Amino acid sequence: MTIGKVTLLGAGPGDLDLLTVRAVKTLARADVLMLDDLANPDIVTLAPQARVVRVGKRGGCRSTPQDFIQRLMRRYALAGRYVVRVKGGEALLFGRAGEEIDFLRAAGIEVDIINGVTSALAAAASLGASLTHRDHCRGVTFVTAHAHDHSEPDWRALAATGTTLAIYMGMSRVDSIAGNLLQHLAAGTPAAVVQWAGSAHERRLVTRLDQLAADAHAFGFASPSVILIGHALAHAQADAVALASAA
Amino acid sequence: MTIGKVTLLGAGPGDLDLLTVRAVKTLARADVLMLDDLANPDIVTLAPQARVVRVGKRGGCRSTPQDFIQRLMRRYALAGRYVVRVKGGEALLFGRAGEEIDFLRAAGIEVDIINGVTSALAAAASLGASLTHRDHCRGVTFVTAHAHDHSEPDWRALAATGTTLAIYMGMSRVDSIAGNLLQHLAAGTPAAVVQWAGSAHERRLVTRLDQLAADAHAFGFASPSVILIGHALAHAQADAVALASAA
Numbered sequence: 001m002t003i004g005k006v007t008l009l010g011a012g013p014g015d016l017d018l019l020t021v022r023a024v025k026t027l028a029r030a031d032v033l034m035l036d037d038l039a040n041p042d043i044v045t046l047a048p049q050a051r052v053v054r055v056g057k058r059g060g061c062r063s064t065p066q067d068f069i070q071r072l073m074r075r076y077a078l079a080g081r082y083v084v085r086v087k088g089g090e091a092l093l094f095g096r097a098g099e100e101i102d103f104l105r106a107a108g109i110e111v112d113i114i115n116g117v118t119s120a121l122a123a124a125a126s127l128g129a130s131l132t133h134r135d136h137c138r139g140v141t142f143v144t145a146h147a148h149d150h151s152e153p154d155w156r157a158l159a160a161t162g163t164t165l166a167i168y169m170g171m172s173r174v175d176s177i178a179g180n181l182l183q184h185l186a187a188g189t190p191a192a193v194v195q196w197a198g199s200a201h202e203r204r205l206v207t208r209l210d211q212l213a214a215d216a217h218a219f220g221f222a223s224p225s226v227i228l229i230g231h232a233l234a235h236a237q238a239d240a241v242a243l244a245s246a247a
Numbered sequence: 248m249t250i251g252k253v254t255l256l257g258a259g260p261g262d263l264d265l266l267t268v269r270a271v272k273t274l275a276r277a278d279v280l281m282l283d284d285l286a287n288p289d290i291v292t293l294a295p296q297a298r299v300v301r302v303g304k305r306g307g308c309r310s311t312p313q314d315f316i317q318r319l320m321r322r323y324a325l326a327g328r329y330v331v332r333v334k335g336g337e338a339l340l341f342g343r344a345g346e347e348i349d350f351l352r353a354a355g356i357e358v359d360i361i362n363g364v365t366s367a368l369a370a371a372a373s374l375g376a377s378l379t380h381r382d383h384c385r386g387v388t389f390v391t392a393h394a395h396d397h398s399e400p401d402w403r404a405l406a407a408t409g410t411t412l413a414i415y416m417g418m419s420r421v422d423s424i425a426g427n428l429l430q431h432l433a434a435g436t437p438a439a440v441v442q443w444a445g446s447a448h449e450r451r452l453v454t455r456l457d458q459l460a461a462d463a464h465a466f467g468f469a470s471p472s473v474i475l476i477g478h479a480l481a482h483a484q485a486d487a488v489a490l491a492s493a494a
Contacts, residue, residue, distance in 0.1 A: 012267070018362065021271060022264040092371045093387070098380030098482060113372040115265065115364040115445075124339045125360040133345030138394050140340070141410055143386030144379070153385055157407040163388055198362075235345060 004031070004077040006104050007084045010091035010116020011039040014199025016046070018117050026114060030084035032076045034069065036095070038088025038224060040199065047084070066096060070103045077109045088224075090118035094144050094168055118142070119226045120166035122198030127206070127228075127236040129192075131164045136231035139163040145170035145177060152180065159184035164230035171195075171216065171225040178213040181229065185209055190233035195225040206236045251278070251324040253351050254331045257338035257363020258286040261446025263293070265364050273361060277331035279323045281316065283342070285335025285471060287446065294331070313343060317350045324356045335471075337365035341391050341415055365389070366473045367413035369445030374453070374475075374483040376439075378411045383478035386410040392417035392424060399427065406431035411477035418442075418463065418472040425460040428476065432456055437480035442472040453483045 007026055012018035019027075027033070027046040035041070037056025044052050053072065055064040076083045087095045091113050104111045120142060124131050131140040141161060143153050146169040158165055159181060170177050171193070181189075187210035195203045207215040209229060216225075254273055259265035266274075274280070274293040282288070284303025291299050300319065302311040323330045334342045338360050351358045367389060371378050378387040388408060390400050393416040405412055406428060417424050418440070428436075434457035442450045454462040456476060463472075 015269070017269040017272065018267050020259070020265050020267055020364065022262070024268060025264065090368055092368055092377045092379070094379050094381075096381065098377035098382065098479065101375055101377065102482065111375065113375065115368050115372050117267065117362040117364075118368075121337055121339055121362050121365075125362050128348060128358065128360065130339045130345035130348065132339070132341050132389070132391070134341075134343065134395055135345065138400055139388055139390030141386055141388040141408065142379070143410065147385050148381055154408065157404065157409070160404040161388065161401065161408060162404070163390065232345065235349065 002080055003109060004079065004081040004083060005110045005112070006073050006077050007112050007114060008091040008097050008100065009084050009086050009114045011043055011086050011088055012117040013089055013119045013122035013197045014040050016040060016042060018122065018198055020114065020116070023114050023116065026084060029082060031081040032083045034073060034083060034085045036087045039086045043086060050084070066099065070100055073100070074104060074107050074109065077104070078107070087116070090116045093118050093142055117198065119194070119197040119224070120168070120228065123192070123194035123226050123228060126194060126197060126202060126204060127192055127233070129233055129235040129237070131166065131228070131232055133232040133235060136234070137162055137164050140166055142166045142168065144168045145173055155180040156184050164228065164232045167227040167229070169223070170227050171221060171223050174216050174227065175213045177227065178209060182209060185229070189229060190231060190236065192228045192233050192236050193221050193225050194228070195221050197226060206233070249327055250356060251326065251328040251330060252357045253320055253324050254359050254361060255338040255344050255347065256331050256333050256361045258290055258333050258335055259364040260336055260366045260369035260444045261287050263287060263289060265369065265445055267361065267363070270361050270363065273331060276329060278328040279330045281320060281330060281332045283334045286333045290333060297331070313346065317347055320347070321351060321354050321356065324351070325354070334363070337363045340365050340389055364445065366441070366444040366471070367415070367475065370439070370441035370473050370475060373441060373444060373449060373451060374439055374480070376480055376482040376484070378413065378475070378479055380479040380482060383481070384409055384411050387413055389413045389415065391415045392420055402427040403431050411475065411479045414474040414476070416470070417474045418468060418470050421463050421474065422460045424474065425456060429456060432476070436476060437478060437483065439475045439480050439483050440468050440472050441475070442468050444473060453480070
């Protein structure tokens, strides 16, 4: 029997038409779909022949252990199946793709990757704001607030770069994040929060750093949300503010 | 007459099947395509009815001035046309989307944005390496080496973040970039260069920081290339090295 293969596929932020054409073609050839719970569940309609395995993981909730997911992918691939591991957003930003690639390669299984749209960029598209507006910055940093050793990111170093900050998995500790950043960035630094970016459930908030935590609470923002901070956000669309207020 | 509209569309790194489904649908509805020279020219086959205007810009080469591009978009949109501005990679990372949005909004023209795959992530997919492998880092910084005031990025601050660095438009000054980073990062820090990431012409180099500049020259890497630096690149596929050596 031939060994199968695994594709790590970035499903984008929600709307199925934000999948790449390559992702759509790949889904149609899958034998097994392993579905992250941040991916749009309707994605299964693009793989009608595939066995679907739901392997959701979410901080603080009941979840499928990472090593179980990895062993399951290995088992299907070694049995000759074509496994497509569907991840919300971009396959190579957060989401433990690195560990999955290491594990599968160690078992001699071929792994390839299909990019997807990550939520910070989908959020920026909705806000109508470049994350690297050259009047304000020369780059953007994507960082997770959630580390496996439970440490905090080095906010001082991040602030010192002058890049726009796109903070993933930060909503549950938005008070601490904003408090830390206020020690290094001006109180009036533009900030935004987008929940379920790029999906039909999307909600947007445009504010400033010293009001970020209070506004996020007042408007009931929760996971999954991306937090964007920096002067490039000064260009975020005003109708996004109205939308948040109406929520 | 109704005012038209402008969509800034990220065409991804080259291969047309890395376009999103939304991008493909949008191209089919365009009246005017304004084409960046970093976008794959075959993209015009997806918009057979559109007038095509080539507005390439490339550092150091003959190019279309930014204000001319902006005025042309405005003219078509005010004449009621649906203008799709096609940008290589992701529409909201570098590429002056911020200025174009500001300019068009000031003229009362509706602007929307369709995300694309940016070259650093396409490069990471080819290298088979997560840019945020959680054993090594908690994020990634996308930065341009090319600023309009000709200043250098603050390499010390960037290095201090501990994030993977994805450096755009850096190949023409790779000696200076590597030299500066060597003052703040270990000589053996893994590094990679990918030219024409995500296209049929792609070339990959996997090396280390203290050999980055020499290897990039030896193997003839040139623009457009993305430079990736950080311990997450330790997982870049060995066959990428072989590919560079064979070049």
